[in-house]
Amino acid sequence: MTRSPPSCSTASPTPHAAAAGRIGDLLTDADYLAHAHPxxxxxxxxxxxxxxxRQTRAVYRASxxxxxAAPVQDRRFLLAIDAARxxxxxxxxxxxxSLVWAPGGPPEDRSARSWK
Known part of the structure; x- marks a missing residue:
């Protein structure tokens, strides 16, 4: 029985890009930063x-x-704030x-977040 290699869609490209010296290519992709395994x-x-x-590294490390523990949309929000900082x-x-900006948002959303 021959085994197939793991699907590239389920493997993280981060270690491969770093090993190839191409991590910078991924760091220009905001969607990737929000979805990548921290x-x-x-x-x-x-x-x-x-x-x-180095700037992207500083932004990512800030939070x-x-x-x-944050869902992708919250991660994106945190990254946006840190990028501005x-x-x-x-x-x-x-x-x-792709952020949806709503002043204050629904009260249940504000109380549900616990970013300690």
Whole structure:
């Protein structure tokens, strides 16, 4: 019986990109940053060498402890706030494209979030 290799769609591209010296390509993708597994991405971020890569690393690390338990939309929101704090204008713009901004939001949403 021959086994097939694992599907690329289920494997994280982060370690492969880092090993190939191409992590910077992934760091320009705001959707990828919001969806990536935090621990895997944090490990790969150690290898960045460009100024943009270092800025993205700083943005991601700013709230890294919160990314692990946060759903993707909350992770995107946190990253957008941190990108603005670190003056990552392009990254901030990309992260905000799919955010739904509602002043205050429904009361149940505000009380349900516990970002300690």
């Amino acid at each position: 621990d895997t991405l944090l490990t790969a971020l150690r290898t960045v060498r460009t100024s943009q890569g 890294a402890g919160r990314h692990r 670190y003056r990552g204008t392009g990254l901030h713009r990309e992260l905000c494209r």
